[in-house]
Amino acid sequence: MTTINFPSIIENFVEKPKALFIFAHGAGADKSHNFMERFALKLNEKNINVVRFNFPYMDKRLLDGKKYPPNRMPLLEDSYLLLLEKYIKNTSIPLFIGGKSMGGRVAATLSKQLLEHVKGTICIGYPFHPQKKPENLRLAPLQETVLPILILQGDRDALGNKEEIENYALSDLCEVVYFVDGDHDLKPRVKSGYTHQQHLKTAVEQLVRFIHEKS
Structure with a gap:
């Protein structure tokens, strides 16, 4: 039986x-990571507490400097639940x-278990499929959810672009x-005019709007 240590965390809390x-x-x-920190601090400005944490493989990477792959989904889920x-x-x-990305996929996978405790799920750059493998879809969490899910997605995301997503059957x-011309990190090219x-400012605004609507 695998023993899961409590994840290392950062609490960005406000009064x-x-x-x-x-x-x-x-x-x-x-x-x-800078992306995580920027998001957390921007949400603090909107009076939202944020907890960031590492999955087991990432704490192990930081401990010995070796590049371990992500844990399998059941262990990622158990770590999040802990x-x-x-x-x-x-x-x-x-x-x-x-x-x-992957963290949003784990959260979405857990959503159907957490109706009594959680108001909603937020995925930033959902990995609808692995890069260059559009046939390997990861739609089940978005089809089986019992919680509202907000997905903030670059429209040219290599792990699920707008054209692809609009052909998927997702839950209502x-x-x-x-995000116009956004990649997996919501980053647009210069020629887009954005x-x-x-885009990060808009993403925070959308996230806060969702939280207020579902609270």
Whole structure:
């Protein structure tokens, strides 16, 4: 039986929070990555508490410097649930879960188990399929959810672009917001007329709007 250590965490908390967002990292970057930190601090400005954490393989990477692949989905789910138990027990404000890419996929996979405790799920750059493998779809979490899910997606994301997504059968509980010319990190090319900073600002605004609507 695999023993899971409690995940290492960063708590970005404010004095009078309106909600708590548990924010999981993607496959290649840890909880302290600039993208994660920028999002967390921007949400703090909107009076939303944020908890960032590492999945087991990422803590192991940081411990010995070796590049381990992500844990299998059941272990990722168990790690997320272990963290959630603490905040479900000790949080009186509305609770939301989600993450960047893989972290959002894990959260979406858990959504159907958490109806009593969680208000909604937020996925930033959902990995609808592996890069260059559009046939290997990961739609089940978005079809089986019992919670509302907000997906913030670049419309040219290599892991699921707008044209592809509009042909998928997703639950009516899923809302997809597209970012013009955005890649997997919502980053547009210069020729689009948009900047990454603009898209990140809009993403935070959409996330806050979703939290207020579902709280």
